[in-house]
Amino acid sequence: MKRRQLGGIFLWFPVLTLLLALAGPREVASASPVPPTGWAVLLENNWYGGLYPDLQVGYVNSTRMLNALIRRGWPADHILLVRDTLGPNSLQASLGWLAAHVRDGETALLYIAGEYYFFADTLRWQSEFPALWSALPTSRRVLVAETCFAERLTRAASGIPGIALPAVGPDEWNLWGLRPTGGLIQGGAFTHFLAGALEAQPNGAPLAFPPAFSEALTAARTYYRAVLTRTPEVLAAFHSRGAFPERLGQFPNPHLLEDAAAAQVSEFEPPL
16 A cells, blocks of 8 residues: 555544534524634645545535635635645645735634645645744634644644644544535544534634634544444554554544643634
């Protein structure tokens, strides 16, 4: 198996009735939200150079984040979608766009989804990301990673003001569902729950990312535990890669990265 195939485990699986209720649609208040004070880049790699068509999920991950932001009042011209037309300079171009638009006191959000080794190797994440992230002219930086070993990517933001939300821990495989019918969660479950948590926050208030992370992680743990203990095919996919998440006390187990400076603005209240 080539290493490019090791960046994620992509399966479809049923959702229990309890979890369907948890993942159900959220009601959004009709009150007009406050004008956004941020900019976002949503970057999803879902093509793999034409290889591995079974890994394609129709950009459902970045679409979920896009919908969550728009429903919370972010206009389309504050959001840059980057999909598949990706190369070694994609990270520089994406964060360059953020740097050109965001201002001090505004939120700069980078959401990434795809195969881990694409980010780690093709985009030269560890060598390129820290300087680009530091160059954003705001301390209100938010990084969200939906990929295998996501916490390895978010650790590159350590020491830089802001927060980072990984889908799984540094040594944990991610799990994506492929089929959108029959009550299945398509794409990354963490993104599914995170987008729902952000949408459920009070309209007219700024996005509060740390509590949304906690809510999404709790829901993902319930979801994965139920699936892993009931679906042999899922366990087999993990076991073939030497991973045994059903033996862990809790899975997934990522950690929110939030430094002392970011803690003061973790809920990103609008500047005075």
